[in-house]
Amino acid sequence: MSSVRFVLLSLCSALLLRAALGADPLFHFCATSGNFTAGSPYESNLNKLTGFLYATTPSSSGGFGYSSIGQYQDQVYGLALCRGDTSPSDCKACVADAGAEIRRRCPPNKGAIIWYDDCMFKYLNTNFFGQIDNANRFYMWNLNNMSDPEAFNSKVRGLLTGLVEEAYTASMLYATGEMGLEDKTKLYGLVQCTRDLTAAECKECLEGAMGELPSCCDGKGGGRVVGGSCNFRYEIYPFVNV
Ligand SMILES: *[C@@H]1O[C@H](CO)[C@@H](O)[C@H](O)[C@H]1NC(C)=O
Numbered sequence: 001m002s003s004v005r006f007v008l009l010s011l012c013s014a015l016l017l018r019a020a021l022g023a024d025p026l027f028h029f030c031a032t033s034g035n036f037t038a039g040s041p042y043e044s045n046l047n048k049l050t051g052f053l054y055a056t057t058p059s060s061s062g063g064f065g066y067s068s069i070g071q072y073q074d075q076v077y078g079l080a081l082c083r084g085d086t087s088p089s090d091c092k093a094c095v096a097d098a099g100a101e102i103r104r105r106c107p108p109n110k111g112a113i114i115w116y117d118d119c120m121f122k123y124l125n126t127n128f129f130g131q132i133d134n135a136n137r138f139y140m141w142n143l144n145n146m147s148d149p150e151a152f153n154s155k156v157r158g159l160l161t162g163l164v165e166e167a168y169t170a171s172m173l174y175a176t177g178e179m180g181l182e183d184k185t186k187l188y189g190l191v192q193c194t195r196d197l198t199a200a201e202c203k204e205c206l207e208g209a210m211g212e213l214p215s216c217c218d219g220k221g222g223g224r225v226v227g228g229s230c231n232f233r234y235e236i237y238p239f240v241n242v
């Protein structure tokens, strides 16, 4: 019993230390599905789930973990996903940051989601596995405007369409690629889904995200549509680790 407690305490200090040193989150949402109180069984299940995802996501599950802990009104569902090119150690660091930081940002909420460059972390008091998350979504874009926006948009669409086709049939539900532009520069892209989705759901999710291209990234030299179940990113510089 005392050894179990020791492990949990070391995990907590590791989480706090990482959060003090780590990268900044891109964005977060606190869910409105209810609040829990400090010391409640829900909080205890959420802590266990966070520890479980921290321990399993990076290595044993290849950058994706999902699980549920507890019963009835105390049951919590959660997942963590690292970007497909993240090393196990960077993935672990990111999941640690995410699991600690989201609790600071949404302390009473029974559900929340947070995104970093390297990972996302989500939990909720209802079963959301296998459902495309259309509620939690944000955009990011590069401020630079391309000189020929229509031609550039069509290149972006072409690259991402190809990557969606590749990703949804891949076991990781992840694909990256590049495409040459006229002036010897290149366009780089990445698409990824959480792996609680089926292949067909992944395709549907990414096509939905691509439908946001005109509102998010029209003629912009870089952009991302980032959701709870899938995301894409493109840039005119290499950003994927190889
Ligand atoms: C949850 O807590 C927040 C902040 O304390 C409060 O504004 C909100 O009304 C609460 N929600 C519910 C469902 O109790």
Ligand SMILES: *[C@@H]1O[C@H](CO)[C@@H](O)[C@H](O)[C@H]1NC(C)=O
Binding pocket: 143, 144, 145
């Ligand atoms: C890009 O275009 C938008 C809208 O026309 C404009 O507001 C913005 O300042 C431009 N950005 C740059 C970096 O020139």
